[in-house]
Amino acid sequence: MLITTTKGLMEESLLEKRTGGVDNEDERTTWVEYRLGGELVHRSAHVTLKKSPAMFGVAEKIGG
Amino acid sequence: MANTQAMCTSFKVELLNGIHGFGAGGPAHASADSFKAALYLTSATTNAANTVFTASGEVSGAGYTTGGVDLTGSPDWIAPTAGATTTAYTTPTASIVYTTVTLTTAFNCVMIYNSTQSNKAVSVHLFGDQTITAGTFTLTMPTNNETLGLLRIV
Numbered sequence: 001m002l003i004t005t006t007k008g009l010m011e012e013s014l015l016e017k018r019t020g021g022v023d024n025e026d027e028r029t030t031w032v033e034y035r036l037g038g039e040l041v042h043r044s045a046h047v048t049l050k051k052s053p054a055m056f057g058v059a060e061k062i063g064g
Numbered sequence: 065m066a067n068t069q070a071m072c073t074s075f076k077v078e079l080l081n082g083i084h085g086f087g088a089g090g091p092a093h094a095s096a097d098s099f100k101a102a103l104y105l106t107s108a109t110t111n112a113a114n115t116v117f118t119a120s121g122e123v124s125g126a127g128y129t130t131g132g133v134d135l136t137g138s139p140d141w142i143a144p145t146a147g148a149t150t151t152a153y154t155t156p157t158a159s160i161v162y163t164t165v166t167l168t169t170a171f172n173c174v175m176i177y178n179s180t181q182s183n184k185a186v187s188v189h190l191f192g193d194q195t196i197t198a199g200t201f202t203l204t205m206p207t208n209n210e211t212l213g214l215l216r217i218v
Contacts, residue, residue, distance in 0.1 A: 004164060006198045027191045032199075044199030047191045049206050053071045054151075054216040 003034055005041035010034075015041065026051045067104055067173035070112035071215065072185040083181055086154050086215075087143040096139035097180035101160045101203070102132030104173040110188050117175065117183040126198075127165035134179070135160065147210030152217045155208035162201040170195055174203060187215060 002009045014036070021030035027047050034042040078084055085093030100117070104110045108121025119130050135141075137157020144154040160174065170193040176186045194201065206212040 004198050006166070022192055029192055029194075031194075033197075040197050042199050043195060043197040044201065045194045045196060046202040046204065047194070048204040049189060049191065049214065050212065052189060052206060052212070052214045052216065053069055053187060054218045055071045055076060056218050 003042055005034060005036070007036065007041055010036070010041070065107070065109035067106070067108055067188060067190055068111035069188055069190045071187045072114055073112045074115040074184065075186050078181075078184060083184065084178055084186070085180070086139075086141040088139065096141065097178050099135045099140045099156075099186065100132050100177055100179045100183075101135060102130075102175050102177070103128070103162070103167070103171050103201075104175060106170045106172045106193050108173065110173050110175055112188070114175065114185045114188065116185055117177040123167045123169065123171045125165060125167040125169075125196075128162060128167060131179075131183075132174075133160060133162060135176075142208045149210055150218070151210035153208065153210050153213030153215060155205045155214040159205060160203040162196070164198065165196050165201060166198055167194075167196045167201070189214070 001012045003012050015034040018033045027050055029047045031045040082092045085097040088096045103123040104121045105123055135156050141154045142157055144152055146152045172190055172193045174189050178184045205214055
């Protein structure tokens, strides 16, 4: 498989691959890095949002 | 300074004034508006006080265009609806994707804004710090329901 890198398209087998991620109450994130001789040449990330700001509407009583 | 997740205060006013069209229908919005998503550096100050898209604190780098990307759904948002409770909600139809970009300074924030309505700000959403190198950054939306939808009026 060819990988887009800072040095152009490169065969995946030539690169060192690292993956990781986080999963918490706000997001689930995965990332993949490819390095060539220790140099970072590709990093992609995929964030899935879990939590968002809600807006609260209020209808006040008239004449309370 | 820091970014803060929020529904923009000006957006709340604009909802009362019928400015934004998330779905089609009604005299003010025969068709749904178009929205965009811009990324902001971790060092930026993006929050509820933003009234329109700003390039201040926005990321920059190869493959990234100022202003970010269009939401690509058709329409951009799932039709606003009400749940079994009193909550109304909507969520972008599709993931937000920045393809083949290099963003080497950490970013942690996306602002969604209405490009049809003079780039009026809608909301600010946070995630963990990221950098991208000759790669793709994808933001996948939460489940569109009354507890998880991206925009909810409770």
